[in-house]
Amino acid sequence: MISIKRFRRLIREMTGLFVILNGFRRLFYRIVIGVLRLFVHADKKTILFNSFYGSSYNDSTRVIYEKMTRDQRFKGYRMYWLIDDFSKMPEVDPRFLVRDNSVAHVYYLLKAKYWVSNSTIELVRQVSVPRAGHVYINTWHGIPLKYLGGDELEQNFATKWFSQVQFDYLCACNDYDGQIFAHIFPRSAQQIHQVGLPRNESLQQKFTQQQVTALKQKLGVPLDKKVVLYGPTFRDFEVKHYQYKNASLDPTGLDTATLTRIKQRYVILNRSHYYVADNRLSKQPAQDSTFVYDVTDYPQINDLFQIADILVTDYSSLMFDFAILGKPILLLQADLQVYIKRRGLYMNPAGNLLPSFTSTSKLYAYLAELGTADYSTLSKQAKAFAAKYQPKQITATTEIIDYIESH
Incomplete structure (x- = not known):
């Protein structure tokens, strides 16, 4: 059995070898660039x-x-x-x-x-x-x-x-x-x-109901439920390839009454950041496939914006784009102070018209009680947010x- 001391020495040697090989590779490409430029x-x-x-x-x-x-x-x-x-x-x-x-x-x-x-x-x-x-x-x-x-x-x-x-x-x-x-x-x-941004030009015109229905059917999403698009960013200060699970929309731990109401009214489209695709919510154990749909690999996120009724995110710039459609945006910021300390923010969107929640349970409780009047208020907030950060014409x-x- 290899000793810890020997294992550490082996790791140092392998790391040193990697650095040397990487240096040779960069030297190779410098030579290639120099020759091809001629x-x-x-x-x-x-x-x-x-x-x-x-x-x-x-x-x-x-x-x-x-x-x-x-x-x-x-x-x-x-x-x-x-x-x-x-x-x-x-x-x-x-x-x-x-x-x-x-x-x-x-x-x-x-x-x-x-x-x-x-x-x-x-x-x-x-x-x-x-x-x-x-x-x-x-x-x-x-x-x-x-x-x-x-x-x-x-x-x-x-x-x-x-x-x-x-x-x-x-x-x-x-x-x-x-x-x-x-x-x-x-x-x-x-x-x-x-x-x-060129990608946002298509958001200046909303999908027709026929287009929304067609895409929902393509994705297998129920037509009679509200769609929540969950698009968090990554945590580059976390270990294990930016994996982060503490603020997911995993409903585990919710009381039965709230969970039942949520599932009766909503489905979740999970859009993982491409850095953390291997840790996507829908691949975690015990997920209900009729409640959470993984759309990380769907190529056009604007299509997902069009069929979503609500966006839930944290510190992702998706909120700026989604706001163009004037639909509700909710922020799940369970680790806000840690994120500010470890990653840093130019501004906190929760202080700019958008409601924020510090736990999944509070977010779900809010969604369970969300009524038509609340939805209208949230839509107005999103439109004001878009007016503040997006050009009038793209x-x-x-x-x-x-x-x-x-x-």
């Missing part, structure tokens, strides 16, 4: 897209991409998508898919004049491809609520990226996020455009596409 030059008719660090095919960059593929002005352009797994994008011709964190990633960064991202696109194995000669457009992926970049309480390679990156065009929704972006992205402070997609054409 032969590969930016092409005005080549565009490279990605979403959430190359992990998915969604969000604002997908909206821009799909509109550009239909725009005759860009006929003949080659539009590539950076992704870590080609099977995630069956809709796109595989000839135009590029493997994330690969030599091909470097090649198409150099080849594409335009980079379009909602996160970061220019880093290959933590090595940055020089931006000179390229046009870098970033939509970002939400109005900031949590501390970002240099404001984060724990600094690392990822947080330092914010102060170093420079965009040519950065989307914002209003003065609130515009000022935060100017602060955390100091080299892009003059390139901020308050045009909203024009981002058209603005960005016109910008690309003129640059």
Whole structure:
């Protein structure tokens, strides 16, 4: 049996080996970038897209991409998508898919004049491809609520990226996020455009009842119950890959009367943050599959917004987007003080028109008693919240596409 002392030494040796190998890998990509730059030059008719660090095919960059593929002005352009797994994008011709964190990633960064991202696109194995000669457009992926970049309480390679990156065009929704972006992205402070987020343009028009019914049937959701969409953020200060269970909507522990009333009136759509998908609520033991539906892998979150009657979240920027629809938003903030201390918030949404609950039982008790008049009041609060943080008209997609054409 291996001793604890020997085990610890083995771990140190393995960690040291990993650091060395990672260093060699970064050196390899620096050499690749240097060599390819001698032969590969930016092409005005080549565009490279990605979403959430190359992990998915969604969000604002997908909206821009799909509109550009239909725009005759860009006929003949080659539009590539950076992704870590080609099977995630069956809709796109595989000839135009590029493997994330690969030599091909470097090649198409150099080849594409335009980079379009909602996160970061220019880093290959933590090595940055020089931006000179390229046009870098970033939509970002939400109005900031949590501390970002240099404001984060724990600094690392990822947080330092914010102060170093420079965009040519950065989307914002209003003065609130515009000022935060100017602060955390100091080299892009003059390139901020308050045009909203492309992904939110579809929320400016509500689904018809027929569309709502069709999607509910597709997901197997009952038509006669209110839909609660639960979309919490992650806790990057928690161990075990950001797992967090203390403030879930797990009804375990509720008194029988309240639980019965909740199940008679509501169903829950659980939308886990992509960092914690393996810990999603509907995969926890003893869940009632007729009460909790997992929609983490459903590709278009705006569709879920459209069929939801109520959003429950904590510190996620989803609340800013959902508010556009003018439907109730409830906050479950059982760990508020811990979250502020460990992660940091630019503001507490509970102090900005939205009701907050400190426990699951209190939230469920409120939902059980929620009446028509209360629903109307909550809807007015959501509309006021949207008016405070969203632009009156979202024009981002058209603005960005016109910008690309003129640059």
